[in-house]
Amino acid sequence: MNEALPISETFTSLQGEGKLSGVPSWFVRLAGCNLRCTWCDTPYASWEARGDQRTVGDLVAEARAGAVRHAVVTGGEPMIFGPVAGLTGALRDAGLHVTIETAGTVFREVPCDLMSISPKLANSAPGAGDPRDPLGVWRARHEERRLDTDALQQLLDRHPDRQLKFVVAGPADLAEIDSLLGRLRGWAPGDVLLMPEGVVTPDPARVAWVVETCLARGWRYCHRLHIELFGNRRGT
Numbered sequence: 001m002n003e004a005l006p007i008s009e010t011f012t013s014l015q016g017e018g019k020l021s022g023v024p025s026w027f028v029r030l031a032g033c034n035l036r037c038t039w040c041d042t043p044y045a046s047w048e049a050r051g052d053q054r055t056v057g058d059l060v061a062e063a064r065a066g067a068v069r070h071a072v073v074t075g076g077e078p079m080i081f082g083p084v085a086g087l088t089g090a091l092r093d094a095g096l097h098v099t100i101e102t103a104g105t106v107f108r109e110v111p112c113d114l115m116s117i118s119p120k121l122a123n124s125a126p127g128a129g130d131p132r133d134p135l136g137v138w139r140a141r142h143e144e145r146r147l148d149t150d151a152l153q154q155l156l157d158r159h160p161d162r163q164l165k166f167v168v169a170g171p172a173d174l175a176e177i178d179s180l181l182g183r184l185r186g187w188a189p190g191d192v193l194l195m196p197e198g199v200v201t202p203d204p205a206r207v208a209w210v211v212e213t214c215l216a217r218g219w220r221y222c223h224r225l226h227i228e229l230f231g232n233r234r235g236t
């Protein structure tokens with residue numbers, strides 16, 4: 001309980017994405033990420049990660065004090081931090097259902113109830129000339145790190161309740177998703193979610209292809225309920 005983690009923010013809101021969309025949840029966002037997605041909606045936990053060190057005991061006490069019984073451990077990338085396992089284990093011991101949100105590039109043994117994995121497609125890479133990355137250092141690192149099939153497979157093998165959530169920008173992304181899923185074992189169509197890229201509620205015409213793909217393949221459409229309810233702002 002004395003181990004510390006860099007925390008960008010904690011807040012209570014409705015889970016906006018995935019199988020537990022709409023469930024009131026206590027969120028803890030770890031500051032720091034091993035990727036740099038061009039469209040990252042939490043740059044304060046990745047591109048410019050800032051956080052205060054807080055102990056596991058302090059965080060669990062805050063979670064216990066609230067009325068909600070679901071916790072979401074997110075980032076940034078929570079799986080790059082060793083003490084995250086102590087945090088999720090202590091949250092479960094306190095009676096909370098725990099979701100971990102990860103890009104799936106790192107495997108470690110962590111207790112959790114729902115492993116929410118969002119593998120990053122080519123559309124996530126920072127563009128050449130991105131002012132946040134003038135030398136292209138992060139563009140190269142991101143490409144090198146964004147998909148690790150072994151780590152993804154271990155996460156799937158260890159966590160029977162999981163989801164694979166893909167941020168999609170256009171129909172061309174499907175070939176990359178199919179290629180990745182073809183290299184992974186043990187997933188079911190109901191584990192796969194497609195989430196249109198963007199930080200505003202999408203125009204239905206723009207996402208009709210996503211709906212059609214989900215209907216044809218038995219995958220799930222992933223809305224961003226929090227954007228619709230609260231807009232794109234911190235603490236929601």
Ligand code: SF4
Pocket residue numbers: 033034035036037039040041042043045046047075076077103
């Ligand atoms: S993995 Fe997540 S937190 Fe990290 S840069 Fe990409 S979207 Fe942002």
